[in-house]
Amino acid sequence: xxIVVLNRRNLLVAGGxxxxxxxxxxxxxxxxxxxxxxxxxPTETMSGGANNYRKGAAIVDRIGKGGFWMSGTVRRAGxxxxxxxxxxxxxxxxxxxxEHEPQSHGATLTDKDGKFRLEMPQIIPIFGQxxxxxxxxxxxxxxxxxxxxxxxxxxxSLEAHFVLQTA
Amino acid sequence: xxxxxxxxxxxxxxxxAVAIGVPIAFAAGSEQLAWRxxxxxxxxxxxxxxxxxxxxxxxxIGGYLPGFxxxxxxxxxxxxxxxxxxxxxxxxxxLWITSxxxxxxxxxxxxxxxxSPFGVTAMWAIFLVALLASLRRRLGLRPRTWRFLHMPxxxxxxxxxxxxxxxxxxTMETISKAALCALVLAxxxxxxxxxxxxxKRRALxxxxxxxx
Numbered sequence: 001x002x003i004v005v006l007n008r009r010n011l012l013v014a015g016g017x018x019x020x021x022x023x024x025x026x027x028x029x030x031x032x033x034x035x036x037x038x039x040x041x042p043t044e045t046m047s048g049g050a051n052n053y054r055k056g057a058a059i060v061d062r063i064g065k066g067g068f069w070m071s072g073t074v075r076r077a078g079x080x081x082x083x084x085x086x087x088x089x090x091x092x093x094x095x096x097x098x099e100h101e102p103q104s105h106g107a108t109l110t111d112k113d114g115k116f117r118l119e120m121p122q123i124i125p126i127f128g129q130x131x132x133x134x135x136x137x138x139x140x141x142x143x144x145x146x147x148x149x150x151x152x153x154x155x156x157s158l159e160a161h162f163v164l165q166t167a
Numbered sequence: 168x169x170x171x172x173x174x175x176x177x178x179x180x181x182x183x184a185v186a187i188g189v190p191i192a193f194a195a196g197s198e199q200l201a202w203r204x205x206x207x208x209x210x211x212x213x214x215x216x217x218x219x220x221x222x223x224x225x226x227x228i229g230g231y232l233p234g235f236x237x238x239x240x241x242x243x244x245x246x247x248x249x250x251x252x253x254x255x256x257x258x259x260x261x262l263w264i265t266s267x268x269x270x271x272x273x274x275x276x277x278x279x280x281x282x283s284p285f286g287v288t289a290m291w292a293i294f295l296v297a298l299l300a301s302l303r304r305r306l307g308l309r310p311r312t313w314r315f316l317h318m319p320x321x322x323x324x325x326x327x328x329x330x331x332x333x334x335x336x337x338t339m340e341t342i343s344k345a346a347l348c349a350l351v352l353a354x355x356x357x358x359x360x361x362x363x364x365x366x367k368r369r370a371l372x373x374x375x376x377x378x379x
Contacts (some may be wrong), residue, residue: 048279051268114363
């Protein structure tokens, strides 16, 4: 969903800006400017997001044997610009290990569009909810812990999106 | 005992065994157990057993289980209450060992999972009832006062336990879980209506002496 929003945003920024400034800004500058000033709000850390976090998980091509996809985006608060090369740490209770065990943890980097995608073992319900954990903890921006929940334990993918603010 | 009376006794006990045994059996067959450690498995089943014990409580005190006179039903209600405390302690301790931060979140009402506050509230109500029951004679609580304290807490235990259980995605199979929860609610409602627990009646003479 958010990827669609992101594309639409890119489209607006890249292609529609001339039109927007030409039509809207001249006509109603007071309405357009405050919206830009507020911008994209930063993502708050979710409660329980940092549970069973291990500092400094290695960047891996895949966690364990894979079969499940964790993906998402990393953007900058305010202007929503995609952030490339950001390290996102991922862990969960999977068919290959419990949340706190080292083999359940791994990290990946965002691409030039601010997107990340890491294959990992199938997530299974733990503590009553099938969920994953993600962290941005590199220091340049404020640390954020996310805890997205799967709609069904049978899902084979999960998304989480970061909007980071400068630390 | 006539044949019909015997059949009725067997039927009621068999129904109770099915109501509690079938959800446990389904949970024992859950594929999720393959990815859980023994402590986590024990903690989960302690929770399921606790729900079964919550079903037994109104049935015992309401006198619906054949073979238990009012006196014996009340004695059994006390013992089952103690067993319920033990089951909840095993449930919480086992989950704490499995994932300390998640359990601490739950106990401090800071958990992201919607079912946790229901379970934790029911837990405190269970502990409080057990504490009050153990001190009941020492505090000199009259039956009326006791009922006034116990009934709201019993409602919190029943509603909290059912909500807690229904919202969890765990080893329990959905339909057998919902059926057990419905029975817990129905048994509680029936016992409370039959015993007219809301009525401010004077202590029945038999009530005070029956416990001795």
